[in-house]
Amino acid sequence: MEQQNNSRIYIVDDDSLSAKVMSSLLSDSGHIVESTTDAASAFDKILDARPDCVICEMMMPEVDGLNLCKRIRETPDLAGMRFIMVSAKAYEFDQKRAFEFGADGYIRKPLNTETFANLVNRILDDHIDMKFWGVRGTLPVPGDQTLKYGGNTSCVTLEFPREQFFIFDGGSGIKNLGDSLMAEKRSRIRARIFISHPHWDHINAIPFFTPLYVPGNEFEILGANQGDTTMRELISAQMDGVYFPITLSEFGSRVYFRDLEEESLEIDGIGVETKLLSHPGKCLGYRINYNGRSICYITDNEMFKETSEFYFPHYEKKLADFCRDSDVLITDTTYTDEEYETKVGWGHSCISKVVQLADVADVKTLYLFHHDPDQSDADIDNKHELAAKMLIERNSSVKLETPKEGDLFKI
Numbered sequence: 001m002e003q004q005n006n007s008r009i010y011i012v013d014d015d016s017l018s019a020k021v022m023s024s025l026l027s028d029s030g031h032i033v034e035s036t037t038d039a040a041s042a043f044d045k046i047l048d049a050r051p052d053c054v055i056c057e058m059m060m061p062e063v064d065g066l067n068l069c070k071r072i073r074e075t076p077d078l079a080g081m082r083f084i085m086v087s088a089k090a091y092e093f094d095q096k097r098a099f100e101f102g103a104d105g106y107i108r109k110p111l112n113t114e115t116f117a118n119l120v121n122r123i124l125d126d127h128i129d130m131k132f133w134g135v136r137g138t139l140p141v142p143g144d145q146t147l148k149y150g151g152n153t154s155c156v157t158l159e160f161p162r163e164q165f166f167i168f169d170g171g172s173g174i175k176n177l178g179d180s181l182m183a184e185k186r187s188r189i190r191a192r193i194f195i196s197h198p199h200w201d202h203i204n205a206i207p208f209f210t211p212l213y214v215p216g217n218e219f220e221i222l223g224a225n226q227g228d229t230t231m232r233e234l235i236s237a238q239m240d241g242v243y244f245p246i247t248l249s250e251f252g253s254r255v256y257f258r259d260l261e262e263e264s265l266e267i268d269g270i271g272v273e274t275k276l277l278s279h280p281g282k283c284l285g286y287r288i289n290y291n292g293r294s295i296c297y298i299t300d301n302e303m304f305k306e307t308s309e310f311y312f313p314h315y316e317k318k319l320a321d322f323c324r325d326s327d328v329l330i331t332d333t334t335y336t337d338e339e340y341e342t343k344v345g346w347g348h349s350c351i352s353k354v355v356q357l358a359d360v361a362d363v364k365t366l367y368l369f370h371h372d373p374d375q376s377d378a379d380i381d382n383k384h385e386l387a388a389k390m391l392i393e394r395n396s397s398v399k400l401e402t403p404k405e406g407d408l409f410k411i
Contacts, residue, residue, distance in 0.1 A: 007124050010051040011035035012042040012068065013086070014060045021111060022055060022086075029117040039063040043071055051081065053124055058087035058094065066101050073102035084123055086111070090188060105161055114184045122161050126291060128411040129159040130328065132403040134173020137300070137334055137348070137370035138201050145376035150405025152176065153201040154299060154370060156330060160290060164268040165191035168286065168297050170206035173405065178210040188216050189253075192267060195223030196299055197283035198234040206235060207244050217253035224274075224282040225259040232257040260284060275322045277301040278315060279347040287322060293411055294326040296363070299370045301332045303353040308344065316357070323361040327411055331357070333368040336383060348372075351383055355390040358398045365399040366391075 009031050013019040019035045026033050034049060036042055039060040046054055054072065058065035065085050072078050085098040088109040095106045105123035107116065122129060134140075134152030141151040153171030160166075167174065170193060181189060189211050196202055211217050223231050235257070236248045248255070262276045262284070271289035276282070278301055285298040303319070304310040323329055334348035348370070358366040368387060371380050384402040391398055403409070 006030055006032065007052040008032045008049070009034075009053045009055060009120075010046055010049055011055045012039060012046075012060070012065075013037060013055075013057040014039060015057065018057070018086075018109070018111070021113070022116070025111075025113060025117045026120060029121065039068065042068060046072065047075070047078070050078070053082035053084060053120075055084045055086060055120070058085050058089060058098065066097065069098070069101045069103055082124055084120065099162070106163070108188065112185060112187075115186065119163070122159065125410070126161055128290060128293070128295070129157075130295065130409045130411050131157050131159075132173075132405060132407050133157065133177045134169075134171045135369055135371060135403055135405055136171075136201075136373060137332070138373045140172045140201075141373045145378075148377035148404060149371065149380050149402075152405055153205075154196070155205075156297060158288060158295065160268075160270065162269070163190070164270055165189065166270075166288065167191055167193045169194070169196055169202045169299075170204070170209065171201050172205045175205045175208045176405075178208070178212075182210050186211075187214075188218075189214075190218045191220075193219055193221045194284075194286055194297075195221065195231065195234075196277075196285070196297070197224065197279065197281055198226065199281070199300070200238075203235065203238065207239050207246060211253065212255065213250065213252045215252040218255075219253055220256040220258060222258045222260055224261070224276075224284045226282050230257065231259050273322070275319065277319075278303065278312075285319075285322065287326065295328040295411060296323045296326045296330065298323070298329065298331040300334075300347050301349055302345075302347045303349045303357065304344070305340075305350075305353065310345070320357060320361040323357065323363055325362050325364075327364045328367060328409075329358055329361070329363040329365070330367040330369050332370040333383065333387070334370050334372050336386065339372070351387050352390060355387055355394065355396075355398075359391065359394050359396040363398060365401055368400070368402040 011019050011022050014037050016037050023033045023035050040062040056065040069083050082104045084105040085103045086107045098106045133155035136153045152173035154169040155171050155173030156168040158166040239247050264273045273287040275285040277285050288295045332349050333354045335350045337350045337352050340350035388400050
């Protein structure tokens with residue numbers, strides 16, 4: 001989805017300085033902005049201006065933000081108008097009330113000038129920001145052969161219009177994510193960290209994720225237990241004082257753990273489905289369903305070739321059904337077909353099987369992911385070309401992306 005930064009926005013805030021700052025930031029982002037500090041007359045002005053979006057302070061004299069939102073939602077002529085609440089009230093209760101009254105977004109004050117316009121744009125477009133922080137598998141690979149795609153291991157983020165924040169895996173890429181959040185001066189971060197499985201390249205940088213040590217932040221770490229070992233025990237084991245000098249008790253933020261099975265659930269109002277994958281140990285794939293769009297994160301996963309004694313068609317059918325019609329399929333494409341011949345049973349897939357999965361499942365875009373550490377940037381370019389050729393040969397409508405570390409996609 002292409003972002004259009006030319007919306008007509010009306011700001012209602014009794015603090016003239018705040019209104020001026022928001023107007024300036026949004027105008028610089030390409031929007032047409034009007035504002036008023038008079039809450040009592042705001043509704044009539046909005047009815048006359050018919051903007052695409054209203055941004056309104058929650059606490060104002062005479063007419064507060066909740067009442068203005070309610071009145072707008074009850075007016076048929078203003079149907080479809082976006083409404084964003086801004087407030088210094090940091091309580092979850094007030095955010096929940098804003099959404100109950102019909103707000104599309106809730107932005108806390110003091111405003112973060114680094115992120116404000118981007119957050120407003122995300123709410124206006126109702127898009128998901130999907131960013132790759134690490135695309136490698138097995139272990140980080142620094143050096144001049146990995147400058148294009150980056151050398152960090154698995155970490156992908158999804159940020160939604162209502163500030164729901166999903167993080168997938170805690171490989172070395174999560175360190176850069178943490179650094180970015182701190183540089184943006186983000187506060188009161190509330191996020192879910194979904195772990196595919198506890199192999200080192202998916203959890204080893206969690207202790208270096210700086211926001212975990214900041215009071216006021218809140219994280220839930222979710223993933224598959226390993227039989228008699230819970231998610232909490234899996235994460236804490238690598239921080240028990242022998243392998244790492246800081247333990248879980250040093251976290252300044254509130255951190256919770258949840259064990260997942262193959263199931264369907266709702267998290268922060270967003271549908272989440274999980275799927276057990278073909279990989280040593282208990283490994284989960286995730287499907288995120290949001291407002292008619294679906295994102296599948298499938299790593300690590302081995303699909304055996306049809307000539308293999310281990311080929312399991314029932315599993316591949318279930319996996320295709322799990323990914324069916326998704327907008328995004330981020331999946332383990334560790335090997336070329338030639339490389340895979342000597343890697344059977346290692347728990348990872350080759351290009352032809354990944355292309356087949358994407359095509360059979362009718363996904364819109366396939367994202368090649370989890371590259372072998374011995375592969376250079378040129379090798380990954382070659383994998384992309386091979387996958388593109390295979391899709392053409394299948395007369396497939398699937399689009400192809402091979403994301404680089406730092407790439408941002410709007411879904």
